[in-house]
Amino acid sequence: MSKEDYRDKIEEHRQSFEEETDQTALSRASRLSRNGGNLKKQQKTKRKIPLMTILFIIFILIPSTILIYFLAFYEPGKSIEEAEKDTSGSQVEIENPGDKPDGKVTADKNEKEEKEEKAKKEDKENAKATEQSKKDAEMLAAKEKAALEAKKAEEARKAEEAAAAKRAEEARKAEEARKAAEAKKAQEEAAAKLKTHTVKENENLYRIALNYYGDGSExxxxxxxxxxxMSSDSLQVGQVIKLP
Incomplete structure (x- = not known):
């Protein structure tokens, strides 16, 4: 049922009530005239508001007006004063209760778009946060790898230095051993070359020097x-002396 049909139906209903009210008033006036009522009473009766009109206004017209207002002009979150300002000077139209107001449809559409936009924004932020977390994890892994490689390089350097120091110490010890061997060999050779003489009777140091060196100088x-x-030139028979 369209808005115009619904409005026409209410208008016909109202006219039928008014006709019934007029008929009731006429029948009451005719009864008064039959009973000898005067014209003054008839005029006074006409001025009274009929009961059916009051009932129509209370139970049909006022609820219908409130229903039409809420269906046509009320928007959630909007005050009555704002709705009255928006509808001032406009014509009231009766809408089908089954029809949804355009304002509500627009509000629902806007709310849906806002939710979709919010969801897209959240998805974008989540994707950005995930990407940033991935980058941070890769950067942390790279730092840990670099630190591990630096630690290994430092350990290898220290091991090489320790090996070099050990080799140097071994070389030093070998050199000392070689020098000691050479010194010992030299001593042995010197000892082998060193001549000895056993003192005989009637020999003194001067004669021994002349025999071996050809020189008896001091x-x-x-x-x-x-x-x-020796601290003196005195010798004993059988004494063995070295002759350098």
Whole structure:
């Protein structure tokens, strides 16, 4: 049923009530005239508001007006004063209760679009946060890998330094051992080359020096004394002396 049909139906209903009211008033007036009522009483009766009109206004017209107002002009979240300002000077139209107002449809559409926009925004933010988390994890993994490689390189460097120090120590010890061996060998060779003499009877240090060195000077005698740790030139028969 369209708005115009619904409005026509209400108008016909109202006219039928008015006709019934007029008929009731006429029948009451005719009864008064039959009973000898005067014209003044008839005029006074006509001025009274009929009961059916009052009932029509209370139970049909007022609820219908309120229903039409809420269906046509009321919007959630909008005050009555704002609705009256928006509808001032406009014509009231009766709408089918089954029809949804355009304003409500627009509000629902806007709310749906806002929800979709909000959901898209949240999805975008979630994707951005996921991407940032992925980048942070990759960066952290790269840092940990670099730190591990640096630690391994430092350990390898320390191990190489320790190996080099060990090799140097071994080389030093080998060199010391070689020098000691050479010194020992030199001593042995010197000892092998060193001559000895057993003192015989009637021999003294001067004669021994002449026999071996061909020189009996004080320097030669001092060299013999030094080699044998002697403090004087005195010798004993059978004594073995070194001749450097």
């Amino acid at each position: 320097a030669t005698l001092a060299k013999i004394r030094s080699a044998n740790g």
